Amino acid sequence: MLVEALVLSAILFVIGTLGVLVRRNAIIMFLCIELQLNAVNLSFVAFSRYLGIEGQIYVFFVMTVAAAEAAVGLAIIISIFRHYESVNVENFNLLKW
Amino acid sequence: MADILFFIFAAMAIGGGFGVVLQKNPVGSLLFMVGTLASVAGIYVLLDAHFLAAIQVMVYAGAIMVLFLFVIMLLNLGHDYRDDIKSGLGLFAAFAVTGAIAGLLARQLRGAGDNPLLAHFPGPEGMEQLLAEQGAIGAIARPLFTDYVVAFELTGILLLVALVGAVAIAKRRV
Numbered sequence: 001m002l003v004e005a006l007v008l009s010a011i012l013f014v015i016g017t018l019g020v021l022v023r024r025n026a027i028i029m030f031l032c033i034e035l036q037l038n039a040v041n042l043s044f045v046a047f048s049r050y051l052g053i054e055g056q057i058y059v060f061f062v063m064t065v066a067a068a069e070a071a072v073g074l075a076i077i078i079s080i081f082r083h084y085e086s087v088n089v090e091n092f093n094l095l096k097w
Numbered sequence: 098m099a100d101i102l103f104f105i106f107a108a109m110a111i112g113g114g115f116g117v118v119l120q121k122n123p124v125g126s127l128l129f130m131v132g133t134l135a136s137v138a139g140i141y142v143l144l145d146a147h148f149l150a151a152i153q154v155m156v157y158a159g160a161i162m163v164l165f166l167f168v169i170m171l172l173n174l175g176h177d178y179r180d181d182i183k184s185g186l187g188l189f190a191a192f193a194v195t196g197a198i199a200g201l202l203a204r205q206l207r208g209a210g211d212n213p214l215l216a217h218f219p220g221p222e223g224m225e226q227l228l229a230e231q232g233a234i235g236a237i238a239r240p241l242f243t244d245y246v247v248a249f250e251l252t253g254i255l256l257l258v259a260l261v262g263a264v265a266i267a268k269r270r271v
Contacts, residue, residue: 001103002218003210005144008107010202012133015114017198021191022118024181027169028126031117034161035130038137045146050218053227056146056237057245063149063156064252068259070161074168075267081172082269088181 005046012039026077026087030070037066103143110136124175127165134158145224147233 016039019032041059048055077087084091109132116129134157141150169175183191227236241249 001099001144002215003206004103004107005140006209007206008110008140010199010206011111012114012137014195014199014202015111015118018191018195019114019118021194022182022188024183025123025174025177027123027165027174028117028181031126031130031165034157035114035117035133038134038157041149042137042140045141045144045149048146049144049221049224052219052223053236053240056149057241059146059149060152060237060241061248061252063152064256067156067161068255070164071259071263072266074164075263078168078171078267087172087174 002046002050006043009039009043009046012036012042024088024090026080026089026092027074029089030073030077034066034070037062099143103140106136106139106143109133110140121178121180122175123169123177124166127162127169131158131162134162145221145228147228148237 013036016032016034016036019035020029023029023032041062044055044059044062048059080092081087113129113133113136117126117133120126120129134153138150138153138158141147141153182188230236231239
């Protein structure tokens with residue numbers, strides 16, 4: 001089941017990458033980053049079944065960091081929305097030339 | 098049986114992933130994401146990571162997704178059905194980058210099943226024995242509170258900093 005899980009993890013990671021690059025809604029881009037984190041977690045768990053429990057502990061830490069990142073990232077999105085009245089990344093063009 | 102369940106969960110996870118990317122309404126995307134996370138939790142159970150499956154459902158599908166839903170509600174984006182997928186050069190560049198990453202991953206994974214390193218892997222018996230001896234929570238708690246206790250405490254500090262930072266950033270007037 002190791003190789004199947006790694007293939008599934010790769011597919012989910014690619015879908016997440018596609019979502020980040022294709023969508024313009026900042027919240028959905030953020031959601032796709034969570035999908036990528038989850039894909040990597042899946043490959044950690046798949047390896048941990050064969051190589052020991054450390055992989056699962058690493059996934060535990062990744063989940064905590066993902067929770068912290070979601071809280072701060074959504075706060076930034078709220079703060080940007082107050083300024084531009086939009087979450088569409090096309091409107092955030094202050095650093096664009 | 099486990100293999101059939103694995104493929105059912107895998108199909109649900111991939112379908113949910115495409116739903117997240119293709120759904121126009123953010124709330125719809127979020128619900129597809131919850132489905133994907135729940136399917137991945139099912140796969141964790143099949144891979145003997147019972148504790149992680151539980152916290153995947155409670156923390157990820159429960160808490161983090163509800164946080165996203167709160168933000169969508171707060172910003173009143175739930176009625177947004179406009180198409181926001183990029184077009185033209187942006188879409189082409191996105192597919193080019195995604196294709197390159199997919200190609201690299203496919204190249205790495207092709208022939209992974211008969212990699213000679215796999216013969217040196219201990220196999221799932223060691224993990225099953227560990228789970229039988231210490232239980233699903235004991236097996237992960239023992240190293241977490243002994244070998245990795247510093248990292249664990251630092252994660253606690255990180256969560257506190259994130260909490261204070263989120264409140265400070267989202268506050269109306271700084």
